[in-house]
Amino acid sequence: MDSYTKKIRELASNLLKDNKVDMVIGFNQGTIPMATSPQVARTPEQALEFVWNSNCSINLANYLSNQKGKIGIVAKGCDSRNIVTHIIENKISREQLHIIGVPCTGMLDKVKISSSIDGEILSYSEEGDTITLKTKSSEQNIVKNDFLASNCETCTHRNPVIYDDLVADLVTEQKIDDPFKDVRKIEEMDSDAKWNHFENLLENCIRCYACRNACPLCYCPTCFVDESDPQWVGKGQNNIDVRTFHFLRAYHCAGRCTDCGACEQACPMDIKVRDFTRKLNKDALEIYGWEAGLTLEQRPPLDTFNPEDPDEFIK
Amino acid sequence: MKVIKIDKNSWTKGIDKSREAYKLFGPVKDKTIVIFKELEQGMFPEMEYTDSVLSAKSVIFPQTEKILGGSLDESIEDHHILKRPDTNYSPRAVLGIRPYDAKAIQLVKLNFDTEDYRDPYWCDAYEATTFIGLAINEPSAFDFSTLTDTGPFGEEGLDILLVDCKEEYLAKVLTDKGETFLKASGFEESANTKPSLKTIKALQSKAEKAITSKIDSSKIKDKTILELYEAPFWDDLAFSCINCGTCTYVCPTCWCFDIQDETRGKTCSRFRNWDTCMDPLFTMHGSGHNPRGEKTQRVRQRFMHKLKYFLDKYDKGIMCVGCGRCVKHCPVNIDIREVCNTMNSYEKQE
Ligand code: SF4
Ligand code: SF4
Ligand code: SF4
Numbered sequence A: 001m002d003s004y005t006k007k008i009r010e011l012a013s014n015l016l017k018d019n020k021v022d023m024v025i026g027f028n029q030g031t032i033p034m035a036t037s038p039q040v041a042r043t044p045e046q047a048l049e050f051v052w053n054s055n056c057s058i059n060l061a062n063y064l065s066n067q068k069g070k071i072g073i074v075a076k077g078c079d080s081r082n083i084v085t086h087i088i089e090n091k092i093s094r095e096q097l098h099i100i101g102v103p104c105t106g107m108l109d110k111v112k113i114s115s116s117i118d119g120e121i122l123s124y125s126e127e128g129d130t131i132t133l134k135t136k137s138s139e140q141n142i143v144k145n146d147f148l149a150s151n152c153e154t155c156t157h158r159n160p161v162i163y164d165d166l167v168a169d170l171v172t173e174q175k176i177d178d179p180f181k182d183v184r185k186i187e188e189m190d191s192d193a194k195w196n197h198f199e200n201l202l203e204n205c206i207r208c209y210a211c212r213n214a215c216p217l218c219y220c221p222t223c224f225v226d227e228s229d230p231q232w233v234g235k236g237q238n239n240i241d242v243r244t245f246h247f248l249r250a251y252h253c254a255g256r257c258t259d260c261g262a263c264e265q266a267c268p269m270d271i272k273v274r275d276f277t278r279k280l281n282k283d284a285l286e287i288y289g290w291e292a293g294l295t296l297e298q299r300p301p302l303d304t305f306n307p308e309d310p311d312e313f314i315k
Numbered sequence B: 001m002k003v004i005k006i007d008k009n010s011w012t013k014g015i016d017k018s019r020e021a022y023k024l025f026g027p028v029k030d031k032t033i034v035i036f037k038e039l040e041q042g043m044f045p046e047m048e049y050t051d052s053v054l055s056a057k058s059v060i061f062p063q064t065e066k067i068l069g070g071s072l073d074e075s076i077e078d079h080h081i082l083k084r085p086d087t088n089y090s091p092r093a094v095l096g097i098r099p100y101d102a103k104a105i106q107l108v109k110l111n112f113d114t115e116d117y118r119d120p121y122w123c124d125a126y127e128a129t130t131f132i133g134l135a136i137n138e139p140s141a142f143d144f145s146t147l148t149d150t151g152p153f154g155e156e157g158l159d160i161l162l163v164d165c166k167e168e169y170l171a172k173v174l175t176d177k178g179e180t181f182l183k184a185s186g187f188e189e190s191a192n193t194k195p196s197l198k199t200i201k202a203l204q205s206k207a208e209k210a211i212t213s214k215i216d217s218s219k220i221k222d223k224t225i226l227e228l229y230e231a232p233f234w235d236d237l238a239f240s241c242i243n244c245g246t247c248t249y250v251c252p253t254c255w256c257f258d259i260q261d262e263t264r265g266k267t268c269s270r271f272r273n274w275d276t277c278m279d280p281l282f283t284m285h286g287s288g289h290n291p292r293g294e295k296t297q298r299v300r301q302r303f304m305h306k307l308k309y310f311l312d313k314y315d316k317g318i319m320c321v322g323c324g325r326c327v328k329h330c331p332v333n334i335d336i337r338e339v340c341n342t343m344n345s346y347e348k349q350e
């Protein structure tokens, strides 16, 4: 990953040096093991702080909303798909962007890692597919692919879909036989089991909205849950209100979600909120043959009407 | 100082006995995380945990609490009159609360129990509660509590401090409330005080030494509010923040709440919910004007409140007990230790 870091620094600092952009958005190293922090560089020197590793799971497209000027942005596969979504939703124009594309090899699931390691992780490093973790009493090597975030396990768009530069050669895309196995498992439950599944899923939600705020799709000036006149939904911990938030958030992402996983990575309570959005992604694919953010040439299925649109589901 | 010895083999039996007199709360492992919950029959506190995602704050200050209720049905007497609900304030005990969380409750108390005003909900719950702390023998890398006037063996706000000594707990009895709880649990075997305190002291200094974070807030009190408020670093510091409620909801010292009225059929209720200064709604005026409409202003508010306004107002240190939760759970790694050091070392350029 060091070569990625080096290349990102070089490209970003040159863009700033040559005045091609006003700022570059990338990741800086975090203050704790396995953390990175989205940052903006406005000078070539600041761009030399950028890093790349398997903990860059936050979606940087989220930081484009309402930015002015010419922007450089570091983008892995899913970030680039959300940039496409931003462009077709008129949040930003293609001309405003200089995209530093990162062919991605997947991001890590921190919770999965820390729960399989004895002791607290005090330091982290990676070299190719090997992750080295140090605890107080031991040093352990793990294989990156065994601990991928679950969205990365089934990702088939690791390469950026649009870019102006690439930090490395494109990677081979994964072939996934059955990418929606998890969704099907829930679909096959009877209604009681389904109900229990979702009740259990949301049991610990504290409505901190980290899932919503980490999501690049959630850029409404006022989210429906924050609306007070009319107030669509109660603000407390009542189950119905918690569910309403989650159901509606998911539906607002229908046909737009790129399954980047930022929501789950951000959730402090380790709630698998992608159980909602993935069902809608599956529907979008099965009904409309649509995966979000792959092309600038086509409108998303839910903002166009076509007499040939499938309508089986409304009968 | 009295020290009681609790053989770990008699722990669950004693806990069960205490249930006759107390409603119990404690840390429990729930799926992949540890949180504080009411311990129903058959549930016991998880005593091996390092950090819980949520603190014990909610035992006294629930995330959603009904504070008034009434009826809109004009056929009954007292309709349209809001009354305090019948909340159960029988004795409660929080088991296994960490010293920094107990100290945090003392900081929150400064707000809910003042000379001029006593918040009845918070105070009644507080008074009903016995706090049974669990010293931290091995602080995590996130813990910086020694730098915030508490520490892994801190006693402030506790009624009992339990120290894990492998086969047994040594229980320092700190208050009468603590003594009563131990009696009710049948934990009455006195330990030899002097050697026990020596054992505890040794564990304590080992634990304190294990904390290596550096945070310094000593110079903040000498700077003016405006100097810090107008400092140039806030925009960059706030850039990555996504304005979620994580850092404030996981924080044991954050005390802000919002009041909401809800009706259902003819029943009406007034609730209070945790609120967070990170949310734009927090300061939204009825007119539509928002004095903290920008993200930077909200991030600044959080740190200025914790590290400056609180310090100036109460002269009780900073509004942070060093639990490290916000550092660990912030999705974009905004680290209060760094912010504190930045504020502390900031010198205004003339
Ligand atoms: S981030 Fe997690 S806890 Fe917060 S609102 Fe979303 S699901 Fe709930
Ligand atoms: S500092 Fe971190 S946890 Fe707090 S609101 Fe910002 S992003 Fe969320
Ligand atoms: S500010 Fe952060 S470290 Fe300090 S008490 Fe709150 S959550 Fe813990």
Ligand code: SF4
Pocket (backbone or CB within 6 Å): B248, B253, B254, B255, B256, B275, B276, B277, B278, B301, B302, B303, B305, B306
């Ligand atoms: S930091 Fe914010 S949420 Fe926490 S107590 Fe202060 S104003 Fe309230």
